[in-house]
Amino acid sequence: MPLTAHAVTAYIRPFIHSNVRTRLDKMSVVPAIPANFQPVHDVIRNYRNTTIAHSQSTLVMPLPVAILDDRGKGVDVIGVSVTHQMPFVLAERFRDLIRAVEDIVEEATELVLDRLRTWLKEQDTAAIGTWRLPVISEALDADFTSVHRRKRTPQFTMYWRVWEPPQDPIR
Template sequence: MTISPPRIALLPDSADSRLLTDLTSHANDLSEAANALKGAFSLGEGSELWEPLTSHAVTAYIRPFITSNVQARLDQMSEIPPVPLELLSVHDTIRKYRNTAVAHSQSELVMPLPLAILNDEGQGRDVVGITLTHPMPLAFAEHFAALIAAMENIVDQATEPVLERLRSWLRTETPETIQSWRQPKVAFSEDADFSATRRRKRDPHFMFYAHIEPLSEGENSLEVG
């Protein structure tokens, strides 16, 4: 029986392959932000999921602009132009909103209060704690969506010449050379052991968690669900 070679291969380390990795990571974060905001729009501003979805969109959008141990910041890459001037104020507002209201509870958009509940005579009857919050308004969310779309377009445009250079180089490589390239590492573990403590490195390593059913008597395989 003839065994066919694998139909995909991991590109070896180079300046362009690292650049493609970083741009792909940034594109994924921006796509995650766009999808979260799309979900918020579909449910409406009055939905109880409006705030968590818009907040997640903010978190995902800002990831490319934060210093990381594994990738270059999007706004510090020479291939990426600045945020469009007409959307710069939206970008700055999102960055501050993430820092004061989403990642940390320091904004005046959130007001926790210790309240006394009084009876009709004005005497104290009970004490409660309540929190007033102001989610992202729909009108601003629409500007935010335009910002995400603009940044996605910028990343797509910056990625295309990198892909073309790598495609041209790939055509010069022999099958024997390609077969010698490293493969990404994938490890499997029980979903009960789920953890996010291990940091991503340049050397590709992916951790897959799944529920593994125990073997019943007479079975000879594991079923992963």
């Protein structure tokens, strides 16, 4: 389920609103989803919206489960979610859809890459030396936060922790 959920989320991300990029299906240089894959695309988009992202479908059933003691008396309640996996036949069609969309995007971006390659060859060493580099920083995992917004200059933070070996109980 985690791999399926990630694949569905990653696939649909370019087709939904973003504050930092144009939707893939709204770009004039990108052709539409091929007609034979449109039904699969629609199912995956709906699956993402109702099951993966929001748990609003009958494919997810949250349940309270009563824990009983030996006499049948209730002692606790826990929450359990029963989730239906993507059927294998749909997963195969989804794989084929991903491949088709990858081909479409690769073809659409080739013109941009060609222009960038031509432009790059015209740049001299001095100009290249003035380019701003991505900002890569590190922080302790205790400082992790998810509130950072992407900036114009690419930035990436790696979070890690200092490993402390276990204490020897004999000493």
